Amino acid sequence: MASFSHIHAGWLIDGSVDSIQQNVIIHVNKGIIHTITPAAQVRLSNATPSDPEKSYLDLTAYTLLPLLVDCHVHLFMSGTPDITARKHQLDAGYDELKHVIADHIRQHIASGVGAVRDGGDRQGFSQRYRQEVLNAEDAEPGSCPLTGYADRTAMSGLCCRIAGKAWHHAGRYGKLIGRTPNTDETLAEAMQRESCLPGYIRPDHVKIVNSGVNSLLCFGKETLPQFSYEEMSSAVRLAAQQGLKTMVHANGGAPVQIAVEAGCHSIEHGFFMGEDNLARMRDHQTTWIPTAFTMRAYAATLLPSSREAATALRNLDHQRDQIRRARDMGVRIALGTDAGSMGVHHGVAVKEELRILMEAGFSLPEAVCCATRNGADLLEIPEIGLLKPGKPAAWIAVKGSPSLLPGSLCDIKRWDAI
Ligand SMILES: [Zn+2]
Structure with a gap:
């Protein structure tokens, strides 16, 4: 890739919640941003559009954003709505x-995503893939400048943070993405036992399922917690001792x-959680x-005429109201799509989730902050965001x-390093 030292950006949304910058020169030195300066203040004596070494890159017709972060995906599952295909992918083997x-x-990379956090798969194949392909000892080093992971398949950078198999309670929701403790052990005991097994692959974080899914027949129907406060807090504490964050x-x-008071790091979904929980999340x-x-x-x-479709749209309205309230209350939101769910396609779904944040009252820079910096902070990847x-x-x-965002995210140009 050509090495540009001056990039002239029409607009820049830098991932903080500050206002959008217009007509700026980004000075890059050895792949690192050195300065960002209004173009009117820069004299490009050594780097002009006619510079034979092409040290000037004209992006005046473009808006620049940080690489996106999707904090909730399931890499082993596609978003296909075909029920037969969805069943098949749950039982398929690793080679497939x-x-x-x-x-x-590849779809994440093509959509401008620089990092994903996987929320679990029942056979742990995403973890195995990372181990065998992305992180293999014989893989070409450095093909991902952000992570150091080699990725011979994608040939570019996607930082994957992977839970492996999620934990859920026996007889409750979660079989699609995980496994249960044995009947004679607590969640923390099961986590401890497993971490001592031969061949154990340390996850990047722990995923725990603590409720059911949203009913599409009965609006707002709540399910009981899967784990008690004591069990959840012991598990979160053990994970922390192992250096792992917990997503619930x-x-x-x-x-x-229960999950917030137990000290988990993120609540996934949070439909119908209520305002008291928003306040708890802000305080914790x-x-x-x-x-x-x-x-x-x-x-x-x-x-379209089904009761399930109508309930799904009511759930969306309710969730959008909760997001609006969370913004007002100062709850930190990071973008996650649950890619792999029905109709939620990897990569492209990020712009749809971004759109909903804006529908809920987030300004464009605020929504981009959720989709970049807040996710990078949660995943602890300081290189991006x-x-x-x-x-x-x-x-x-x-x-x-x-003004064309988020729709213009359907056609991106991407630089992993300049
Ligand atoms: Zn999920």
């Missing part, structure tokens, strides 16, 4: 699903309350991943002014 995982990684699937009042500095687009996607794949001096020169560019 490794190609599916590779495809999904939770909908409804009691399941969310818990990040919320609302995955609201799932409901719009369900509605689009179901028969912000375009500021000292950060790597890695970004996406979309044609036209910011």
Whole structure:
């Protein structure tokens, strides 16, 4: 890739919640952003559009954004609405699903996503893929400038943070994405036992399922928590001792309350959690991943006149109201799509979730912050999420002014490093 030292951006949304910058020169030195300066103040004596070494890159017709972060995906599952195909992918073997995982990684990269957090698969294939392909000892080093992971399949950078198999309670929701403790052990005991097994692959974080899914027949129906406060807090504490954050699937009042008070790092979904839980999350500095687009996607794949489609849209409205309230209250939101759910396609779904944040009252820079910086903070990947001096020169560019976002994310140009 050509090495550009001056990039002239029409507009820049840097991932913080500050206003959008217009007509700026980004000075890059050895792949790192050195300065960002209004173009009117820069004299490009050594770097002009006619510079034979092409050290000047003209992106004046583009808006630049940090690489996106999707905090909730399932790499082993596609978003196909075909029920037979969905069943098949749950039972398929690794040799088949490794190609599916590779495809999904490509789709994320093509959509401008720089990092994903996987929320679990029942056979742990995403973790195995990372171990065998992305992180293999004989893989070419450095093909991902952000992570150091080699990725011979995608040939570019997607940082994958992977839970492996999620934990759920026996007889409750979660079999699609995980496994249960044995009948004679607590959740923490099961986690401890497993971490001592030969061949254990350390996950990047722990995923726990603490409620059911949203009913599409009975609006707002809550399910009981899967784990008690004592069990959840022991598990979160053990994970922390192992250096791992905990993400908890939770909908409804009691399941969310238990997870937040137990000290989990993020609440996934959080439908119908209520305002008291929003206040708890703000006070505990818990990040919320609302995955609201799932409901719009369900509605689009179901028969429009069906009760299920109508309920999905009511769920979306309710969740959008909770997001609006969370913004007012100062709850930290990071974008996650639940890609792999029905109708939620890897990569492209990010712009749809971004759209819902804006429908709920987030300004464009605020919504982009949820989709970049807040996710990078949660995943602890300081290399991405912000375009500021000292950060790597890695970004996406979309044609036209910011007023065309988020729709313009359907056609991106991407630089993983300049
Ligand atoms: Zn999920």
